[in-house]
Amino acid sequence: MKLHIGSWRMGLLSVVLPLVVGMGSTASETPTNKTPEKPKAVATKPGPVLKPGNPTAHGLRGTDLEALRTILQKAVDDKTVPGISLLLAHKGEVVFKEAFGDLKVDRPARLASDSKPISATAVMVVVDRGKMRLDDPLTKFIPEFKATKVEKATVRQLLCHGAGIGDEFAGGWPRANTLAEFAAAVATQGKLQAPGQYRYSTVGIDLACRCAEKAAAKPFEELLREYVCEPLEMKHTSFARGGDAKAVSKEARERGEGRYVSGGGGLSASLEDMAAFYQMHLNGGRYGDKQILSRKLVTEMHRNQVAVSRGASYGLGFGLFGPTRDGVSRIFQHGGAFGTYCWADENRQLVAIFFSQAGLPKAGPVLKAVQKKVYEIVPATR
Numbered sequence: 001m002k003l004h005i006g007s008w009r010m011g012l013l014s015v016v017l018p019l020v021v022g023m024g025s026t027a028s029e030t031p032t033n034k035t036p037e038k039p040k041a042v043a044t045k046p047g048p049v050l051k052p053g054n055p056t057a058h059g060l061r062g063t064d065l066e067a068l069r070t071i072l073q074k075a076v077d078d079k080t081v082p083g084i085s086l087l088l089a090h091k092g093e094v095v096f097k098e099a100f101g102d103l104k105v106d107r108p109a110r111l112a113s114d115s116k117p118i119s120a121t122a123v124m125v126v127v128d129r130g131k132m133r134l135d136d137p138l139t140k141f142i143p144e145f146k147a148t149k150v151e152k153a154t155v156r157q158l159l160c161h162g163a164g165i166g167d168e169f170a171g172g173w174p175r176a177n178t179l180a181e182f183a184a185a186v187a188t189q190g191k192l193q194a195p196g197q198y199r200y201s202t203v204g205i206d207l208a209c210r211c212a213e214k215a216a217a218k219p220f221e222e223l224l225r226e227y228v229c230e231p232l233e234m235k236h237t238s239f240a241r242g243g244d245a246k247a248v249s250k251e252a253r254e255r256g257e258g259r260y261v262s263g264g265g266g267l268s269a270s271l272e273d274m275a276a277f278y279q280m281h282l283n284g285g286r287y288g289d290k291q292i293l294s295r296k297l298v299t300e301m302h303r304n305q306v307a308v309s310r311g312a313s314y315g316l317g318f319g320l321f322g323p324t325r326d327g328v329s330r331i332f333q334h335g336g337a338f339g340t341y342c343w344a345d346e347n348r349q350l351v352a353i354f355f356s357q358a359g360l361p362k363a364g365p366v367l368k369a370v371q372k373k374v375y376e377i378v379p380a381t382r
Contacts, residue, residue: 047283053093064377076101081358089351108268112336119263120317125227132215141211144187153195158208159316160305164195177243205264219258236270339363
């Protein structure tokens with residue numbers, strides 16, 4: 001197994017991405033913005049719902065798990081991080097869930113950029129329901145961007161960091177109480193450039209959330225709760241900060257506008273919440289008997305949309321790594337500036353949720369050691 005270190009700007013910094021030996025590289029792949037043909041209809045069956053599992057039944061020995069505990073405990077004992085937690089699920093069963101130091105297994109952690117895949121999924125449900133298209137222009141929903149450098153940017157480009165919108169503002173982060181006010185402020189105060197090139201952007205995801213809010217005529221915070229959190233029973237996932245909901249005017253509420261929340265970086269969640277979310281994506285959008293998002297659009301989220309570096313690319317809300325099949329990655333992931341990192345690997349039917357709150361520069365070496373051990377002990381299944 002090789003480990004690849006990729007540079008993810010604005011809160012992701014240097015994080016470790018897993019690469020399985022013998023799978024090759026995606027360097028020769030050409031990113032595509034074309035929507036794939038609709039897959040043939042198949043009989044639907046319930047997708048795995050996470051449940052406790054017996055590690056031994058999954059080929060994990062006691063010594064394997066103890067090696068993981070040693071890595072995590074040592075990071076706390078050495079004061080590399082004040083707290084750390086890890087959940088591993090294999091073939092739909094949780095085989096490891098432990099916390100060390102000042103983190104607890106059931107305590108929500110701040111996700112920062114790990115919010116992006118969750119928010120992007122809520123946006124995609126709006127697309128799935130026919131209220132918006134991926135290639136709709138940004139200006140259809142946020143007309144303030146007309147006559148700007150990014151007026152031709154699309155919802156797709158917002159979700160894959162290709163819209164030309166950065167996170168820099170000459171006068172500091174805009175003050176706004178609603179998502180609509182924030183979007184309008186970005187149009188006049190943001191640093192914009194022609195779309196088409198990868199430019200990591202929390203603001204871009206926030207704008208995609210505003211597009212979904214406008215298309216569905218419902219506050220994005222409600223869309224996220226209704227479309228993703230409630231059906232997945234993500235009871236500990238929420239926006240801890242944002243605008244004042246009580247201060248949103250009656251007129252704005254009647255237009256379906258809600259308080260400002262950052263879909264690109266404002267969520268908190270628990271280990272189990274994140275594991276359920278990644279398992280749903282591993283299941284092709286299904287969780288139990290609930291189809292959260294169509295398999296077609298789940299596949300599109302995992303499709304290479306824009307190249308980042310050799311072997312790494314970005315999909316719609318997800319970082320992607322490793323070889324692809326028809327441009328679709330089997331390893332999808334994201335990290336957050338506070339020191340969280342989550343990934344799923346279809347080849348191993350693996351979901352891994354790594355939490356610290358010490359920042360990625362400090363947590364990165366621990367994450368690297370954890371990933372190395374995980375890939376030594378969890379076998380490939382396909």
